[in-house]
Amino acid sequence: MVSDSVPAALIPSAANTKNLGKKKRTNRSAKLKQNKIEARREQWLSQGSVKSKGCKDVIDSDGHELPLSSGNHGKRPLEQLETRHRVEEDDGLIHQHSDSESPANSPTGNDSGTNFTGSSGSSSGSSSSRSSSSYSSAGCCSGNITEEDDDEEEEGGGEEEGDDGCLDDWEAVADALAANDKRQNPCSDSPPSHGDESVVQMASSNCEDPNRGPNSGSRNLKPESANLVPWTGNCRAWRADDAFRPQSLPNLSKQHSLPISDRRCGGGVLWSRSAMPSSCPICCEDLDLTDTSFLPCLCGFRLCLFCHKRILEEDARCPGCRKPYECEAVVETEPSVLGGSLTLRLAR
Amino acid sequence: MKTSSGGAGGGRPSSSSAPTYSWAPTTSVSASGKRIHREMVELNNDPPPHCSAGPKGDNLYHWIATIIGPPGTAYQGGIFFLDIIFPSDYPFNPPQVVFKTRIYHCNVGTDGHVSLGMLKDGWSPALTITKVLTAIRSLLTNPDPYNAVVPGIAHLYLENKAKHDLVAGEWTARFAK
Structure with missing residues (x-):
């Protein structure tokens, strides 16, 4: 009132x-x-x-x-x-x-x-x-x-x-x-x-x-x-x-x-709170949001998308559990979506 | 003046002539460098027992490591030096580990190369030098004669472990002390 x-x-x-x-x-x-x-x-x-x-x-x-x-x-x-x-x-x-x-x-x-x-x-x-x-x-x-x-x-x-x-x-x-x-x-x-x-x-x-x-x-x-x-x-x-x-x-x-420092601190705190690795264990680069939400293997081993892609191109085994990634479907779909160049790369 | 301009000019054409070739390795090198640097820091902060490792000089990709012979084995009291060479795509490919100190071991070649599954097909990007050194040290404690690179030593180990240990101890005393 x-x-x-x-x-x-x-x-x-x-x-x-x-x-x-x-x-x-x-x-x-x-x-x-x-x-x-x-x-x-x-x-x-x-x-x-x-x-x-x-x-x-x-x-x-x-x-x-x-x-x-x-x-x-x-x-x-x-x-x-x-x-x-x-x-x-x-x-x-x-x-x-x-x-x-x-x-x-x-x-x-x-x-x-x-x-x-x-x-x-x-x-x-x-x-x-x-x-x-x-x-x-x-x-x-x-x-x-x-x-x-x-x-x-x-x-x-x-x-x-x-x-x-x-x-x-x-x-x-x-x-x-x-x-x-x-x-x-x-x-x-x-x-x-x-x-x-x-x-x-x-x-x-x-x-x-x-x-x-x-x-x-x-x-x-x-x-x-x-x-x-x-x-x-x-x-x-x-x-x-x-x-x-x-x-x-x-x-x-x-x-x-001090906006920048605050933000950084906040982000770090968030990461640590969620018990997520702040950086990719493979390349040591910071994980961004996409990476943190990316769980390629059931074993829970997380890594950045770049390293994941790289591993897929090589032995395609999870670095954590050594089991092959179950991403064959993804690998197969990529060439069809992206076209011939990719298929060539994959063929190599 | 001339040299500097010439150097700059020389650098640019090379990169422009093979841009993908020259750039792809550099990026991967920087990424592996970061990873190696972090491993170095972690190893300094929390070194594995009886092991040490670090860059040999300015080259981050060339390390030297030491493993102290585990007590209770034929290698007790020996200090074994190893060279570790990281590939430019390091986390994705295993480092090359070579014994610089001669050692009588069925899994270490005469040239010093270590035959360890972890350093070959068993490599995982998640492995670190710390784990590699720990594995090598455990290999000194428990040789793997069934995956030996020196069959004679493996035979002796299986048939007459006492003699094998005697020879190994002699080598340790001779080369590793």
């Missing part, structure tokens, strides 16, 4: 069909993310009232970069709206449909909106329903979270408060924490940097501009982690995988960077 409705809502709003597929994949985890984000927001709201400083700073940073400045101004009310929507979330599917179109209005809204909804899934409907202005606000919130040290603690509290607390949420929190650490200490980086980037994107998914900030920072880290190629190529691809992020990111990068 939920998962179906979300993509349906997204299709009209999101210009990118690519994102849709990714969204579908990541819906579950995205929901969790969204829960986390919401929890953060609550925390942030509570803290935001206390900490006016940090909020302002964040707003400023976002405000500079964001083309959708209107959203920033409306932060407070929007957040309140968010809380309301959260209450409405149960009904929220409808809201999603109606509201999700609004992000399309803003130029950057497409990207940020799609990302956000995609990452957040059904529960994100509430956030998406907050309207375009709520985007920026949400972005700011998330941006704050990722950027502020205190937010980590807040997140933990928020999780508990939000009753979202499944194990998955905890994973998400852990990831977010790692991400925060990363960002704060860009120098200390490389392995967690994957998670960092992804988390940052997830958290700040609403605003592209905040993404740029962290991206630029994280790109410095990327070359070390060898994610550079996929990253620069398409951020969204990674964003879609962000749901799985820490595990999947490095794996993918490995596959891209």
Whole structure:
């Protein structure tokens, strides 16, 4: 129900069909993310009232970069709206449909909106329903979270408060924490940097501009982690995988960077698993698929087709059991099929 | 300059004049080379007892092997050297094994050729030099007088094994130590 409705809502709003597929994949985890984000927001709201400083700073940073400045101004009310929507979330599917179109209005809204909804899934409907202005606000919130040290603690509290607390949420929190650490200490980086980037994107998914900030920072880290190629190529691809992020990111990068070796290893493993000789015992050449499926003798002695043919031309005995191959029919049929030249050879 | 161009020119015409002839052997040689190389590696990793073998020099197709006379036989304590010559189509045709050390044995010709079914009609491409050496060593332990290449020795072996062993021991002491 939920998962179906979300993509349906997204299709009209999101210009990118690519994102849709990714969204579908990541819906579950995205929901969790969204829960986390919401929890953060609550925390942030509570803290935001206390900490006016940090909020302002964040707003400023976002405000500079964001083309959708209107959203920033409306932060407070929007957040309140968010809380309301959260209450409405149960009904929220409808809201999603109606509201999700609004992000399309803003130029950057497409990207940020799609990302956000995609990452957040059904529960994100509430956030998406907050309207375009709520985007920026949400972005700011998330941006704050990722950027502020205190937010980590807040997140933990928020999780508990939000009753979202499944194990998955905890994973998400852990990831977010790692991400925060990363960002704060860009120098200390490389392995967690994957998670960092992804988390940052997830958290700040609403605003592209905040993404740029962290991206630029994280790109410095990327070359070390060898994610550079996929990253620069398409951020969204990674964003879609962000749901799985820490595990999947490095794996993918490995596959891209070392495809040949992986394949080789895999093939070797397969061969060894099947207890097949990896190479022809006669000529020591590697057996290909045809050869491995070729069982010329009942004794089970395998050899490559070339050697088999050669032996047929000579004594036609199985090297393993020394019994003559029962391939006379084959030998006989060959000349008729292939014509006179072969018959001549066989005659010799 | 001239020599290099001449060499290249000389090489190409020869191949072009008889392309099938010159290429077919080379391909088979490379295939047999791979097989021989693998046998060499395996033999080095897991040598058969009291045997050793390896290429004589740079030529992968010419090996030299040693077999230590099995204890409890007339050949005990002897070290017998053998030449192994692989044919270019090696796995499909048996290697040629020749005793370079003189040995009094009914299955070893006066020229050193070993009469062993495995090296003739009994050859199988699945056999390896390791198995050949093991078979030859077992032949030292148990001669096969009924398929002998030296009838006199076979006769003596069948009629008077003690004398046969005595002579064999003398030969071993004289030639193989």
